[in-house]
Amino acid sequence: MERPLILGTRGSRLALAQSEMMAATLRMLHPGLVIELKVISTKGDRVLDVALSAVGDKGLFVKELEQALLDHEVDLCVHSCKDLPSQVPDGLTLAAFPERVSPLDVLVVPDQGQGALDGVLGLAQGAVVGTSSLRRACQLRALRPDLDLRDVRGNVDTRLRKLAEGQYDALILAAAGLARLGLLEPDGSLESDGVAFVAYPIPAEMMLPAVAQGTLAIECRADDHVTLDLLAPLDHAVTRATALAERAFLRRLEGGCQVPMAAYAEREADGTLYVRGLVGSVDGTTVVQGVCYGSPDDAEALGLALADDLLAQGAAAILQQVVGS
Structure with a gap:
């Protein structure tokens, strides 16, 4: 290209880290x-004092970026x-889905030198847990109805500071974000502002991740063939299939954000795409x-079939109740 490629990004530490990572890969x-x-x-x-579920707006973190693409102010955007x-x-168009990292949620607690905590099941009776996700809250309440769940907003460092100050006993965060910020070590230890924490992975069998959690999506204009060609090597076939099924x-x-739902797709050793989904009351x-199996070539059809199965099982009534409340 004769001119620079302009990459639009949010200004958060995580968004910048993800955008810089993809920019470095493209330069290489x-x-x-x-x-x-x-x-x-x-x-x-901009809206940090209200729970995401209460804002009532899909695309809270992407609308302005997408408008900048449509206005030709930027050439591509890297999204969570x-x-x-x-x-x-x-x-x-979503031109590339780079290879997915861990889709799991993690339970983060201050490192007080205690022995290994048995994750969510090991939290004390009535422990205060911070999360702004209805998906996480729904599954936590089903698993541990005794827990005191409270909203928490702000970037990762802000949330960890609130945890360190004792406003919460634990947080639920995405492993991918912590890893991409360089905070999470392989042994589960992490540090922020000189304070040590421990992160315990929550198995998908216990808490299904958000749709496409751990996946980046690179968006550009559908008719921008120059940028599309540049992005093509970043697209990971398995990640694309799982993202398309879940989406x-x-x-x-x-x-x-107003509906507690989750989906997680993964390719089995024999090549089969295995998709799990969940819809719950608040x-x-x-x-x-429910679960659905099939070929990665039919990823979107599998996701649609799973959704229809859940709707038939009673998800339609749950969704109507949540949306109408």
């Missing part, structure tokens, strides 16, 4: 390519795929789950 793949980052503020970055609405605006599940259910008293 295409020697001589010049990439400049342009920081764009989104509604999700779980932040993306299930529908991509006309004129845009199709979300699209069929028309879910957003209080966790009703949870509908």
Whole structure:
């Protein structure tokens, strides 16, 4: 390219880290390519004193970025795929899904030199747990109805500071974000502002992840063939299949931050795509789950079929109750 490639990004530490990582990879793949980052503020970055579920807006962290793409102010954007609405605006496309990292949630507690905690099951009776996710809250309430769940907003460092100050006994965070920030070590230890914490992975069997958690999605204009060609080497076939299956599940259910739902797809050793999904009530008293198997080539169809199965099992009534409340 004769001019720099402009990469639009949110200004959060995590968004910048992810964008810089993808920019570095592109520079390595295409020697001589010049990439400049342009920081764009989104509604999700500006509204920090309200729970995400109460804001009532899908695409809180992406609308302004997508508009910048459509206005030709930027050439591409790197998103945490779980932040993306299930529908991509006309004129845009998800050009690449780089290889997924851990999709799991982790339970984060201060490191007080105690022995190994048995994860969520080992929390004390009535422990205060911080999360702004209805998905996490629903599954936690179903698992541990005694826990005191409270909203927590802000970037990762802010949340960890609140944990260190004793405002919470534990936090639920995404392993991928902590890892991409360079905070999470392989042994589960992490440190922020000189304070040590321990992160315990929560198995997917205990807490299904958010749709496309741990996955990045790189978006650009659908007719920008130069950028599409540059991004093509970043696309990971298995990750694309899992993301498409999970996003199709979300699209069929028309879910957003206001609805407790989850989906997780993974390829089995024999090549089969295995998709699990969940829809639950906000209080966790009703949870509908299901699984679907098939070919990765039919990823979106599998996600849609799983959603239809859950709707038939009772998810439609749950969704109607949540949306109507």
